[in-house]
Amino acid sequence: MITTDSGIPVDPWYGPPEEPGPALGHPGEPPYTRGPYASMYRERLWTMRQYAGFGSAEDTNERFRYLLGQGQTALSVAFDLPTQLGYDSSHELASNEVGRVGVAIDTADDMAAVFDGLPLEDLSVNFTINATAPIILAFYIVAAERQGADPARLAGTLQNDILKEFLARKLYVFPPQPSLQLAGDVVEYCARELPRFNPISITGYHAREAGCDAVQEIGLTMAAAIAYAEHFTARGLAFDSFAPRLSFHFSSQLDLFEEAAKVRAARALWHEIATKRFGATHPHSGRLRFFSGCSGATLTAQQPLNNVVRSTLQCLAAVLGGAQSIHVMGYDEALEIPTEESVRLALRTQQIIAHESGVTRTVDPLAGSYFVESLTSELQTRAQALVQEVDDGGGYVHLLEQGVPQRWIAEAAYRTELAVQSGERVKVGVNQFTGGGEDRPPRLFEVDSAAGDGQRARLASRLATRDPAPAARALAQVREAVTAGANTMPAFLDAARAGCTVGEISGVLRAEFGEHREPAPW
Amino acid sequence: MRVVLAKPGLDGHDRGVKVVAMALRDAGAEVIYLGLRQTPGQIVAAAQAEDADVIGISVLSGVHIPLARQIREAQQAAGVDDIPLVVGGTIPDQDVPALTGLGVRAVYGVGTPIGDVVAGVMAAGGSVPDGRAQ
Numbered sequence: 074m075i076t077t078d079s080g081i082p083v084d085p086w087y088g089p090p091e092e093p094g095p096a097l098g099h100p101g102e103p104p105y106t107r108g109p110y111a112s113m114y115r116e117r118l119w120t121m122r123q124y125a126g127f128g129s130a131e132d133t134n135e136r137f138r139y140l141l142g143q144g145q146t147a148l149s150v151a152f153d154l155p156t157q158l159g160y161d162s163s164h165e166l167a168s169n170e171v172g173r174v175g176v177a178i179d180t181a182d183d184m185a186a187v188f189d190g191l192p193l194e195d196l197s198v199n200f201t202i203n204a205t206a207p208i209i210l211a212f213y214i215v216a217a218e219r220q221g222a223d224p225a226r227l228a229g230t231l232q233n234d235i236l237k238e239f240l241a242r243k244l245y246v247f248p249p250q251p252s253l254q255l256a257g258d259v260v261e262y263c264a265r266e267l268p269r270f271n272p273i274s275i276t277g278y279h280a281r282e283a284g285c286d287a288v289q290e291i292g293l294t295m296a297a298a299i300a301y302a303e304h305f306t307a308r309g310l311a312f313d314s315f316a317p318r319l320s321f322h323f324s325s326q327l328d329l330f331e332e333a334a335k336v337r338a339a340r341a342l343w344h345e346i347a348t349k350r351f352g353a354t355h356p357h358s359g360r361l362r363f364f365s366g367c368s369g370a371t372l373t374a375q376q377p378l379n380n381v382v383r384s385t386l387q388c389l390a391a392v393l394g395g396a397q398s399i400h401v402m403g404y405d406e407a408l409e410i411p412t413e414e415s416v417r418l419a420l421r422t423q424q425i426i427a428h429e430s431g432v433t434r435t436v437d438p439l440a441g442s443y444f445v446e447s448l449t450s451e452l453q454t455r456a457q458a459l460v461q462e463v464d465d466g467g468g469y470v471h472l473l474e475q476g477v478p479q480r481w482i483a484e485a486a487y488r489t490e491l492a493v494q495s496g497e498r499v500k501v502g503v504n505q506f507t508g509g510g511e512d513r514p515p516r517l518f519e520v521d522s523a524a525g526d527g528q529r530a531r532l533a534s535r536l537a538t539r540d541p542a543p544a545a546r547a548l549a550q551v552r553e554a555v556t557a558g559a560n561t562m563p564a565f566l567d568a569a570r571a572g573c574t575v576g577e578i579s580g581v582l583r584a585e586f587g588e589h590r591e592p593a594p595w
Numbered sequence: 596m597r598v599v600l601a602k603p604g605l606d607g608h609d610r611g612v613k614v615v616a617m618a619l620r621d622a623g624a625e626v627i628y629l630g631l632r633q634t635p636g637q638i639v640a641a642a643q644a645e646d647a648d649v650i651g652i653s654v655l656s657g658v659h660i661p662l663a664r665q666i667r668e669a670q671q672a673a674g675v676d677d678i679p680l681v682v683g684g685t686i687p688d689q690d691v692p693a694l695t696g697l698g699v700r701a702v703y704g705v706g707t708p709i710g711d712v713v714a715g716v717m718a719a720g721g722s723v724p725d726g727r728a729q
Binding site for chain 2: 154155157158160166167168169170173174238242243244282283284370373374375407408409410482483484486487490491493494503504513517520590591593594595
């Protein structure tokens, strides 16, 4: 049987459906299947946002300036693992990893240096940060204050999706319940103080990268969105007060029509959930906007230039699906963080699709295709069934705590691997068409091995020169806010201004909340 | 044939290690997966306690060389440096000699067929993939 990558049977050809599918509506109108905006790319292209960050704040600032100089229209910050896990660069567990997979941030001074000379009121910035998201947001606000920027004018997105860390990305620190509390603090604070900022990006991307299929990607993302909305409403926030600022993040893989149909289905499903389950009345509450990350997991180490073609197809799928912002992978990312050359090519891929392919000239160009509409409808139905299965199983957070959806993903990943091994799933240059030429990228990015020492020295000098009393007071206030169950953001901001470090603030939270340990997968 | 698998360091990418765990299990090995953020000391202590035939680590954050060195040192300190250590992950070809120089038995970079990983780990542990001892 011929199926899509997610196992949906595909007929030899498609004609009009026997039963009419759900109403599509028009672009920019409920249920938003055809896109969140009426004019889409005719009026404004998607935001081209390459994920970047490595080494020191200065290294990252230089890469950002390069990308903006090449026509990128917004920024996306990658943080190193110690920053994401709330360890200072001087911590024993951080020793090998400072500045390795992202920029090292210890204090608000580091954040200010990342954006030195970049006007934050005029930029949209994405932050891939979760367990320590509120602290990093506080550092960013303080960096903006030092530029004289008005926080109310800051635009961008904080990933702040801690549930998918438990699910797939695995950079959790605190247990699920206090983690949700922190995520809610950010959403509540931003609704009041940063009206242009997306305080959370609910993400199916990492589950997909970890091995699940497109149906599971939509279903698990919706289950997470429901869990957040239930948590936020339980703490007294009105659904319509935060839902319009929720953003989403999906993967874009290689099954072109299924990937384009996937996000159309996700938009329709979110609209249904927002209106029927949460009684949304604000028209934007059920209007799903998303960032599309092309897929690293589909890239191959063998014949790496082939990845340029894979990324082009993935970017095209994201555009045909109506993404609001897109990241394209570098062709060398199966082996290293990308070189400047491969990042430029990834950006050029977006620019060629945007400016030369003509696909932006009309909105939702695949609409009305018998096949694509059939896929959209089938994906929505199957994802809806998964949401129901999660509900029936006791809810998303409960299942995550038991490790259930984590197991679904691992099993799907194993099935894919076996299909590659048997040749049932063809990977060009890997299990077919192998031989004949250059098998490795010409040059890999080289990490500055002194980055860790430099960052540790910088941290030591900041700690030596700061005024200790306000820092100690600020940390005490963080503890008080946590024990009182108050919103922690004001305390994090004061701690950032007092020169407290990511590790110090996280240390208070570790002491109060404890640390999460994942249940064994088997 | 007992294999202790672990993710050392802070890296959270566990797709690969879980796939390897399932493939080894299906090949007849007994797999003890320790999970994320394991220190070299924890990994070696578990390998001792479990009487492991092989230790396998997975690293996708680029810090495979220092981690492999620390684990080999911990093995020597504990007197179990005869347990073969194998390493998988995003490992550029040019790093393989450094890893084997540290005493790593085998390295499985991106794109290694899963069957090759299974055969290699089983051989390192003194078995063939159907579970018969050699």
